[in-house]
Amino acid sequence: MKDIFFRQDTIVAQSTSPGRGAIGILRLSGDSVLDILSPHWKGRDLRTLPPRYFTLGHILDRESHPLDEALLVLFNAPHSYTGEDMAELHCHGNPFLLADIQRVLCQAGARIAEPGEFTFRAFRNGRMTFTQAESVADLIEARGAWARRNALSVLVENGDAWIRELLDQVINLWVPIEADIEFPTEGIDALAFDQLLQPLQALENRIVELLQHSTRYARLQEGFRVVLAGKPNAGKSSLLNALLGYNRALVTDIPGTTRDTLEEQIEINGIPVRLIDTAGLGEARDVLDAFGMERSRKALSQADLILLVLDSTCEDPSEATKWGLEWIQDHDYDGQTPILTVAAKCDLLSEDSGWKTLAEAVLVSSLSREGLDHLSASIAQVLQASGVVNLDERVMLNQRQESVLQRAREAVQRARSNAVNRFPQELIATDLAEARSALEELSGQNIQVDLLGTIFSRFCLGK
Secondary structure (H helix, E strand, O other): HHHHHHOOOOOEEEEOOOEEEEEEEEEEEOOHHHHHHHHHOOOOOHHHHHOOOOOOEEOOOOOOOOEEEEEEEOOOOOOOOOOOOOEEEEEEEOOHHHHHHHHHHOOOOEEEEOOOOOHHHHOOOOOHHHHHHHHHHHHHHHHHHHHHHHHHHHHHHOOOOOHHHHHHHHHHHHHHHHHHHHHOOOOOOOOHHHHHHHHHHHHHHHHHHHOHHHHHHHHHHEEEOOOOOOOOOOOHHHHHHHHOOOOOOHHHHHHOOOOOEEEEEEEEEEEEEEEEEEEEEOOOOOOOHHHHHHHHHHHHHHOEEEEEEEEEEOHHHHHHHHHHHHHHHHOOOOOOOOOOEEEEHHHOOOOOOOHHHOOEEOOOOOOOOOHHHHHHHHHHHHHHHHHOOOOOOOOOOOOHHHHHHHHHHHHHHHHHHHHHHOOOHHHHHHHHHHHHHHHHHHHHOOOHHHHHHHHOOOOOOOO
């Protein structure tokens, strides 16, 4: 991709998902948008069309035969997504038709855009920062309302200001030291060393705080692991199907139907969750059972939340909950993962059942869907109360950002250590310069072309 970083030609790509649909959108960006479109447009003169104003017309092929009836809207530089002249064609969503139109536009002088090239041009032309550009991909890939809000906050709410704040702090520390090296007076005395320690420690603490968000970001992308565990035939698979809203797991009256783990993605109260149905733990009937139970134990050891599913029709409530907790502790429970007790099949209980008044359990019926909303709310509440999920966080770090920020932290740590040991100021200046370089890479002010290509190539075509 690096060979097109500085090209100023006009690009075209489909910005809607591949496949058939009601509408298919083609977008163009570059200085020659009007020159390319005008010969193939029958309708209002595009050179008199106001920006951001839809007009209806026909797209023509090279022989001036109509290809499609479409809506067209223009965006003038610099007030567009890329900062260049742009156009969007809203066509009928036939993939072969869109391919024909795109081919005509390329024959007229456009070029098929590389993945992420529209967003790269927005970054190159100063329409967004590098972190904002990354948040575009995060927003598209986000699973759950929480992840979407965080990606959107970076894109439209100045959510990457923390990078500039860190960079300003580093520069404010580095400049006086570098100036004293270039124009020496008496060097840095002991008092000056002591004055460096507190701001360096505060800077390091802030970076450490930000790095703690990186693991949560990974969970945001893959979903928090909620494991359904319990005896065979307790109702785990039925509960999985009920929460999903469709039949994913095979359900029968025969105990031990599930002999492997099943995973499905779902959003619960804005939180992305991976529901994991497990084989019932107990006495293995055969080798296949033993393998399934081993996978169940592994799932329990990796869970963010365990749903302990109990059959409310077969268990005394007080004894069942006590036994359930003891039982799960015998199956690779780490003692830290939160547990939410779920009493399944509550539609079969009598009105005077002790389960009805048991505060320790959430009563649900997969058949009648009774209690499912309460269970969803409880799952979200437990994840937040345990600290696994923090819905107030507005900073999320992807893997690249975490790695670069870790380099900045290590450089600040070395600078503080050198200040503590009264080492020459040149060493402190070098460390702070390395921290500055890392933060500038984080913001996109100083980043290698090869790395830019790697990052933008993960964007979808047309974005």
